[in-house]
Amino acid sequence: MAVPDRRLSRRRFAILGTQVVAGAVTITLAVPIVGFLISPLFRRERVVEREVGNVADVTGPDPQKFIVTFPQNAWPVPDVPVAVYVVRVGQGYKVLSNVCSHMQCPVRWQPDLGQFLCPCHGGLYDRTGLNIGGPPPKPLPEFVHRIDGNGVLFIQNRFTEQI
């Protein structure tokens, strides 16, 4: 009975070697593709600061709406407008985004209700942005802000908490 030759022949080696190289090339090609796909996850958003207005204009208990423009992510396109609600809380101010914490729909202040209402799924927030009804899981996001000595309010395009 002949003992099978288990040594790697030159032909077999060439075939196996080619397959291994082809596999390595495929994986190498996948690296830049996957890398560019997930690149937004690692990009740092450009933080800018914009003037909102003077807090002396926020009179009365109702939140007051301002429009601020912020840059969009990635390449330069015209800045987009964003709605900002400024509300007096005690001696200070809260600067609320109108992005609903549920599905990010555009929340609006309803003076007749005295509440913020989300038009999509009926979320309700009180005047300080606390979620008080409907599906929203969190209060309205707050912009990072500062007020200078003259009472001028500035906000950054980021929130105090990740949304």
Next chain:
Amino acid sequence: MISELRGWASSAYNWMDERASVRSLLRKGLYEAVPVRGAWFYTLGSATLVLILLQLVTGIFLTLLYVPSVTEAWQSLNYVRQHDAFGSIVRGIHLWSAYVLLFVIGLHMVRTFFSGSYKRPRELNWVTGVGLFVLVLAMAITGAFLPWDQAAYWTAVVVTNIASYTPIIGSFLRALWRGGDTMGPVTLVRTFGIHVWLLPAILFPLIGAHLALLRKHGEFGSYVNYRGAYRAREGVETPPAPTQRRIEPPYPAVPTDELWAAPLETEDFYPYQTFKDGLVSVVLVAVVFLLAVTIGAPLEEAANPATTSYTPVPEWFYLPLDELLVLVPQQLIPLVLVLPAGGVALLLLLPFIDRDAERNPFERPAVMIPGAFAVLFVVILTLLGSGRLFNL
């Protein structure tokens, strides 16, 4: 003259046949045996195909006028609306055939479920079909982003945000789709790429597999085509001999085993079934065309992220999910992902759960009753949603 032309045509045909076997391909495509009873229900599959091809054609032409950029997408479509009547019709056909397609593919699925056609040996026909259904829904929802008007923008915001409720990787998924934590230029470009390249690149090969499997196993049709076969097994009555098939029977010549049973009566796919298929498709395409010309595709104001007056209204096919978003309390929001994902998983597993040979819908209560409840659930969500949004 005529005979000369005919002779020329026939020699051209023979030339092609020698090189590309067109004759056997045509015969294979056209002379499939199809069960006779219930043949109008089988037109739903071909109507789905026709509508998808209409999507492909109009979609290709739409790329000749649409600019996938946040600054120009709405501008390009607004230009078409104001200055290009035919372009508006093309856009209208793309929209309305998508709406009709979603309806028809749903009916096709319900029909297949009802008649038990997903059973051995057609499990993979069903599995590829579920895949196609999901892909068509994904096409519909990504397509809805592209006009970048108010409706499109807020649909995009909500839909990409739903992804963020995926356990653990949620915010990564949302950032991957949006191209960042917030909406932006990358969101639209990525969704455009997904809509016109990624999804169709999966969709069309899957259609090929779905059709190849259909041709391999033949139409199952409905259990009514097999009544004699069942009774013959029980020794009640001898069934009449099945109609002889012309080529490559996927059915056995004699109806012996009900798993692989041959229908008692068949007719040729061409011209009998193609007549019915053609008639249904012509009517549907005509309806689509009329809707495209009379109603057309709407274009709202350009996207405005700072609005505090716009009320987003979801696309009708997405209403059940939107109503779920209203009903699910804040602690259970991931349910809006789990329920649809679980539904799709159950659909994919259906032929492997329900392995009994019985095809009569009235003899399969364990499958039909949960199925009916699932359909009812979706219908009720849709009704609740439309009642909420349109004060019906």
